[in-house]
Structure formats: structure tokens, C-alpha cells
Amino acid sequence: MALRLGLAFLALAAGVLAQEGEQLCGGAPYWSSDYTCYDDSVLCPVSYGIPTFPCGGACYHREMYRCVAGTSLRLLPRAAGSFGLTVQGTVSYAHSQEVRACGGYLAFGAGARECTSCVPELAPKNCAAYQNKTVLQTDGKMGSDLPGHQYWYLNTTDGALMYTLGGEANGPDEIATAGKGVTIYQDGFFSYNGLPYWLACLRTLPGGTVGTGRAYRIYAPTPDNLAKTGCDQIKLVSYGVQFIDQGAFKYN
Numbered sequence: 001m002a003l004r005l006g007l008a009f010l011a012l013a014a015g016v017l018a019q020e021g022e023q024l025c026g027g028a029p030y031w032s033s034d035y036t037c038y039d040d041s042v043l044c045p046v047s048y049g050i051p052t053f054p055c056g057g058a059c060y061h062r063e064m065y066r067c068v069a070g071t072s073l074r075l076l077p078r079a080a081g082s083f084g085l086t087v088q089g090t091v092s093y094a095h096s097q098e099v100r101a102c103g104g105y106l107a108f109g110a111g112a113r114e115c116t117s118c119v120p121e122l123a124p125k126n127c128a129a130y131q132n133k134t135v136l137q138t139d140g141k142m143g144s145d146l147p148g149h150q151y152w153y154l155n156t157t158d159g160a161l162m163y164t165l166g167g168e169a170n171g172p173d174e175i176a177t178a179g180k181g182v183t184i185y186q187d188g189f190f191s192y193n194g195l196p197y198w199l200a201c202l203r204t205l206p207g208g209t210v211g212t213g214r215a216y217r218i219y220a221p222t223p224d225n226l227a228k229t230g231c232d233q234i235k236l237v238s239y240g241v242q243f244i245d246q247g248a249f250k251y252n
Helices: 002-020 172-176
Strands: 022-025 028-031 035-038 042-047 053-055 058-060 065-068 072-075 082-088 100-102 105-108 152-154 161-163 182-184 190-192 198-204 214-219 231-240
Touching: 022 035, 028 035, 035 053, 042 053, 053 065, 105 161, 161 214, 190 231, 214 231
Parallel strands: none
Antiparallel strands: 022 028, 035 042, 053 058, 065 072, 082 231, 100 105, 105 214, 152 161, 182 190, 198 214, 198 231
């Protein structure tokens, strides 16, 4: 009788854990949305929706470090060439979103568009060959073929992640600051001033409604921006691309 009661109690307890969404790691309860269990003994937190991994008694992001011999951490190499950006965060709107270029801003969300154009007489290849995806380059240029180039940069006034519209619209200050203050790790974090997170602030376009005209602009986590309300912290993750295959002639 005692054995049956004990089994019934364990079954009931397991049902409560399942109902609440908890799991066990070496006997310790945890939420799978907040932690990952390794070898039924080590818990590492999920940060901004990205799992971390154990190494030498610590937990680390594979998007910024690599684990050497299971005991020590080394920074990833810097990215080279062309890359795109995805967004990761704890809020649903930021889950694996692509960063897009439109109107001089790099943004994401339901209302974020990729605004591109092509002039056949000036393009070095057929306009149909461009995939018109948002591509950046590690030297501060955009992945465009527009004569005179386009550049991505941080606005010195408010820290917004922006890009030049090209030609005469390229201001000397924007070109001078192109790519500055940012570290891009190979298939890893797009990091500002050593910090692995950014701020996403909602902007509703004229006439926009929820799910249509809403876009989130991206801002550097400066002290002034961190003091603002109405923005969420996100992480930006780079991935390598072939500019010749995925870029644009011009980002508008």
C-alpha cells in the first residue's frame, strides 16, 4: 500500500511540473525558456532568446566566444567581407527578424521594408541579378553598387543605426564615422563599444496600423538612450553573405 501511495504521489508531482512547464536538471527545477540543461548537471541561462553553453565553470555565448579545451574562452575572430543581420530578443516581435534598409534607417518588424532601386545604365550587372537584400560590409560600406558608395554609420546625435543615401547625400561626418564604434564577430554578435546588445524603439509610419506600418529602429545603448522609456533591448547577430548574390544597386 505504501509503495502504491508513493508512486501515486510521484505521478502527481510529475503532473504538476509538466503543467507548470518546469523541468529537472540534476534534481534542480528550471524553466526551459530561461535555462538549458547540460549533462543533467549544469544549467546555463538563455539570454535574449539565445542559449548559452558551459565552459570551464562559466556559461558563454557562441556568438562571441569559443571554448578552448573545455576550460577557457577566446573571442571569436572579427568578421570580414559582407554580412547581414538578424535580431534576437525576449520579446516576440524580435525573434529571428531580418534587419532591413529603408529611408536611411536600418530597422526591423512587420512594417520594416527593404527599399531599393536600380539604374540599368549605371549598374555593373543586370538589375535582375540583384536580390535586393540588406547587406553591410565590414569596412563601413553598404552592399550596394551605387557609384560613390553608400555607408552605414551611427548617428552622432541620437545613436541611431543609419546609412547614407549615396552620391551628394553622403555627408563627410557620416563617411568619417562609417562602421566606427562597432565590432562584428564572425557569424556572431554585432557589438557596440564592447556591449553585446542594442535598443529597439518602435516607430509607426504615417497611416500605419498594428502589423502593417510598424517598424523598430535600432539605437546604440548609449547612456542617454538607456535612460529612455519605450524601447527594448535586443541583440544583433551577423551572418556572412555573398554581396554579388544578395546586395542591391542602391538602397533608397
